[in-house]
Amino acid sequence: MKSSIAYDENNHFPLENIPFGAFKTAQGSTHCCSRIGDKVIDLAVLFNKFDGPLFKTLTENVFDQPNLNKFAALGKDFRLEARETLQKMFAEGAPAVDAAALVDASEANLVIPVFIRDYTDFYSSKNHAYNVGVMFRGPENALQPNWVHIPVGYHGRASSIVVDGTPIVRPKGQTTTDGKTPEWGASKRLDFELEMGTVLSHGNEHGKPIKIDNARDHIFGFTMLNDWSSRDIQKWEYVPLGPFLAKNFASTISPWIVTPEALSPFKIALPAQDPGVLPYLQDKDLSSYDLTLDVSIKTPTMDQWHSLSKSNMKYLYYSVAQTIAHHSVTGCNMDTGDMLGSGTISGPEKSGYGSMLELCWGGKEVIALPNGEERKFLLDGDEVNMTASAKGNGFTIGFGNCSGKITPALDDSHFF
Amino acid sequence: MKSSIAYDENNHFPLENIPFGAFKTAQGSTHCCSRIGDKVIDLAVLFNKFDGPLFKTLTENVFDQPNLNKFAALGKDFRLEARETLQKMFAEGAPAVDAAALVDASEANLVIPVFIRDYTDFYSSKNHAYNVGVMFRGPENALQPNWVHIPVGYHGRASSIVVDGTPIVRPKGQTTTDGKTPEWGASKRLDFELEMGTVLSHGNEHGKPIKIDNARDHIFGFTMLNDWSSRDIQKWEYVPLGPFLAKNFASTISPWIVTPEALSPFKIALPAQDPGVLPYLQDKDLSSYDLTLDVSIKTPTMDQWHSLSKSNMKYLYYSVAQTIAHHSVTGCNMDTGDMLGSGTISGPEKSGYGSMLELCWGGKEVIALPNGEERKFLLDGDEVNMTASAKGNGFTIGFGNCSGKITPALDDSHFF
Numbered sequence: 001m002k003s004s005i006a007y008d009e010n011n012h013f014p015l016e017n018i019p020f021g022a023f024k025t026a027q028g029s030t031h032c033c034s035r036i037g038d039k040v041i042d043l044a045v046l047f048n049k050f051d052g053p054l055f056k057t058l059t060e061n062v063f064d065q066p067n068l069n070k071f072a073a074l075g076k077d078f079r080l081e082a083r084e085t086l087q088k089m090f091a092e093g094a095p096a097v098d099a100a101a102l103v104d105a106s107e108a109n110l111v112i113p114v115f116i117r118d119y120t121d122f123y124s125s126k127n128h129a130y131n132v133g134v135m136f137r138g139p140e141n142a143l144q145p146n147w148v149h150i151p152v153g154y155h156g157r158a159s160s161i162v163v164d165g166t167p168i169v170r171p172k173g174q175t176t177t178d179g180k181t182p183e184w185g186a187s188k189r190l191d192f193e194l195e196m197g198t199v200l201s202h203g204n205e206h207g208k209p210i211k212i213d214n215a216r217d218h219i220f221g222f223t224m225l226n227d228w229s230s231r232d233i234q235k236w237e238y239v240p241l242g243p244f245l246a247k248n249f250a251s252t253i254s255p256w257i258v259t260p261e262a263l264s265p266f267k268i269a270l271p272a273q274d275p276g277v278l279p280y281l282q283d284k285d286l287s288s289y290d291l292t293l294d295v296s297i298k299t300p301t302m303d304q305w306h307s308l309s310k311s312n313m314k315y316l317y318y319s320v321a322q323t324i325a326h327h328s329v330t331g332c333n334m335d336t337g338d339m340l341g342s343g344t345i346s347g348p349e350k351s352g353y354g355s356m357l358e359l360c361w362g363g364k365e366v367i368a369l370p371n372g373e374e375r376k377f378l379l380d381g382d383e384v385n386m387t388a389s390a391k392g393n394g395f396t397i398g399f400g401n402c403s404g405k406i407t408p409a410l411d412d413s414h415f416f
Numbered sequence: 417m418k419s420s421i422a423y424d425e426n427n428h429f430p431l432e433n434i435p436f437g438a439f440k441t442a443q444g445s446t447h448c449c450s451r452i453g454d455k456v457i458d459l460a461v462l463f464n465k466f467d468g469p470l471f472k473t474l475t476e477n478v479f480d481q482p483n484l485n486k487f488a489a490l491g492k493d494f495r496l497e498a499r500e501t502l503q504k505m506f507a508e509g510a511p512a513v514d515a516a517a518l519v520d521a522s523e524a525n526l527v528i529p530v531f532i533r534d535y536t537d538f539y540s541s542k543n544h545a546y547n548v549g550v551m552f553r554g555p556e557n558a559l560q561p562n563w564v565h566i567p568v569g570y571h572g573r574a575s576s577i578v579v580d581g582t583p584i585v586r587p588k589g590q591t592t593t594d595g596k597t598p599e600w601g602a603s604k605r606l607d608f609e610l611e612m613g614t615v616l617s618h619g620n621e622h623g624k625p626i627k628i629d630n631a632r633d634h635i636f637g638f639t640m641l642n643d644w645s646s647r648d649i650q651k652w653e654y655v656p657l658g659p660f661l662a663k664n665f666a667s668t669i670s671p672w673i674v675t676p677e678a679l680s681p682f683k684i685a686l687p688a689q690d691p692g693v694l695p696y697l698q699d700k701d702l703s704s705y706d707l708t709l710d711v712s713i714k715t716p717t718m719d720q721w722h723s724l725s726k727s728n729m730k731y732l733y734y735s736v737a738q739t740i741a742h743h744s745v746t747g748c749n750m751d752t753g754d755m756l757g758s759g760t761i762s763g764p765e766k767s768g769y770g771s772m773l774e775l776c777w778g779g780k781e782v783i784a785l786p787n788g789e790e791r792k793f794l795l796d797g798d799e800v801n802m803t804a805s806a807k808g809n810g811f812t813i814g815f816g817n818c819s820g821k822i823t824p825a826l827d828d829s830h831f832f
Contacts, residue, residue: 118575144656146592146652150652152660153657154658154660155572155573155660156571157748158533159748160748169623174562174565176562179561184694206575206666208830209826209831211832233746236562236566237566238656238658241570242654243658244536244568244571245743245748249747278590278598278600279831326661329587330587330646330661330664331585332665414627415745416627416695416696416698
């Protein structure tokens with residue numbers, strides 16, 4: 001595909017991508033948008049040019065909205081038509097598009113693309129679950145007996161999900177040294193988690209599960225997700241009801257939601273599951289995407305980003321469809337904009353571990369940086385960025401950035 | 417106080433109460449409402465009669481809304497003014513009120529009163545935490561070491577919170593008999609949890625904690641809460657990330673939110689905490705309410721409700737203010753309508769245990785019903801109701817009902 005907008009083959013946003021997002025216009029309202037090359041496309045301005053048979057039936061500008069939810073809720077056929085319309089509109093040789101609809105990406109104020117009412121985080125990477133299990137319980141009991149039968153997950157905090165670039169305040173809270181006495185202070189083990197998020201286009205009626213064969217139809221698209229974690233707060237609080245404050249201070253997502261259509265050339269089968277799962281989880285299309293994930297760091301004294309880990313979305317044990325079917329099997333109702341995190345995606349080798357907890361092996365090793373600095377966990381001023389990309393024939397599909405900078409904890413006068 | 421609306425001293429809704437809710441009008445729109453005696457008061461119809469200094473500044477009918485969030489977000493002073501206005505409007509001898517604003521409670525279609533974006537459940541009753549701990553780990557290790565330092569909590573599912581009277585479909589899912597092999601089927605250990613919910617009027621900026629001294633100012637009011645639980649699904653899934661599907665199929669709340677003002681005559685100090693908590697949790701007003709809680713059952717063969725347990729909101733170890741301060745200490749942002757569950761509130765004696773898990777002691781005992789039936793957990797067709805009430809001098813403050821009937825699990829064709 002060739003576009004009227006110029007970009008090189010490493011650009012994350014060729015005409016083959018057509019991601020969706022939202023941005024604040026110069027006038028201060030929020031519009032839905034897409035991106036081609038280094039141009040953000042204001043879809044609200046172009047709404048009247050969407051002349052396909054489905055869009056022609058709409059009476060409301062679904063892009064002149066504070067987020068993508070209204071558009072996403074229209075479902076797959078509308079999403080496909082929007083994609084095709086944009087690919088035609090910006091094809092090489094197509095008539096020029098209203099210049100008011102094009103904003104330089106460097107100028108665009110991207111905001112959180114969807115209203116996420118409910119956020120659930122899974123634990124679907126076997127490498128990650130195994131690594132954490134070894135650290136806490138040793139190699140013999142690393143994986144809990146339920147792990148190969150259940151896509152283990154838990155409810156996360158939706159309100160504190162922020163978009164790429166939002167500073168992350170180091171949390172304060174309770175930790176312990178001796179396992180029984182609480183200590184007050186700033187988290188000393190602040191970590192990232194390299195994840196992918198799945199955003200739903202629509203949900204299910206309360207009480208009615210989503211069958212696994214239909215689960216993929218509920219996907220609007222995918223985001224990068226950094227599920228920031230405080231390991232020392234987590235360790236003290238998480239028994240018996242799971243992580244709470246250790247996770248709820250912030251999670252960062254990429255501004256762009258990339259659709260299943262854009263990722264389809266990179267679909268890859270997942271290894272057969274052994275032991276087999278119960279029928280409601282049996283996925284005839286057990287698959288993920290061959291999507292390279294990178295997490296990089298830039299400390300205050302570094303000029304360049306340094307890659308800490310390279311993983312891949314193919315290192316999941318459970319498919320996204322399995323997590324959707326599992327989530328709704330009790331009749332739990334899902335809705336447009338709900339986000340399901342994959343859990344930290346770690347590769348099989350240390351070079352692909354998706355958290356500092358694993359990279360420093362629970363604090364036993366140091367992570368050497370190219371400028372001579374060392375890290376175990378994140379220090380104030382450190383910036384973390386995550387990217388996800390796949391190379392096609394002459395093009396790259398990506399998500400942009402998913403970054404955040406650690407700012408110092410507030411002083412105690414803010415707390416008591 | 418005497419009202420122009422007649423009611424007896426056991427009615428939950430005297431002029432001293434003035435709870436808030438929402439209902440669907442005969443015309444099909446949703447209005448905010450209150451209740452006095454057996455009359456539901458349509459506040460949207462009466463909005464123009466709210467002539468206090470604060471309400472006079474409003475340009476929008478905050479009661480002509482799908483839920484209470486807009487009104488709640490105005491904060492305590494508006495809530496107090498609304499309360500006083502209604503108490504004057506319906507005082508004995510006051511001019512007659514537009515009859516269109518009064519709906520018989522038996523006719524009113526009450527809906528969920530607030531949009532709850534985020535729901536968190538705590539574990540604040542020591543009796544309950546101890547009982548569950550004894551069943552799982554024995555009396556020596558019943559309470560985890562963190563329990564007396566941390567108001568333990570976890571994120572719940574907001575989307576599946578339903579209002580009084582909504583049928584509850586028995587969930588299906590994975591359970592295990594041997595601790596390692598999954599079994600498919602309907603939950604055999606379906607339970608209730610007797611809780612109170614706290615609904616926030618407003619939250620905090622992301623990154624900025626709510627100090628405990630200010631925490632009570634964030635409370636809009638309280639609801640009854642039945643956090644339905646599947647004990648067999650829970651047992652298999654909950655290690656290591658906590659309860660997930662065991663809870664997310666449904667939680668029921670009362671249609672009425674009762675304000676701190678209505679409950680203030682029943683405020684009661686909580687026992688001093690030993691050991692003491694960290695400064696951010698030190699509550700100068702460590703208190704709860706002397707509110708009698710009842711959970712009753714009616715099986716398909718029973719004509720009358722039978723009380724299974726009588727507990728009290730005073731059987732909390734942590735104050736609601738402590739749970740708010742704890743939740744936000746990492747900077748997690750809360751918002752209008754967020755609900756914090758207390759966790760199951762169990763009294764010190766068996767007659768006050770707040771779940772069937774405790775009443776049947778993990779399945780070891782049977783719960784005898786007056787008609788000769790026995791239960792350990794809930795069977796299809798069983799109805800459960802919860803009430804909360806406090807007796808003042810010649811009046812009663814209550815929440816109405818918080819009920820649900822168990823309907824059979826769907827057949828397997830809905831799942832695979």
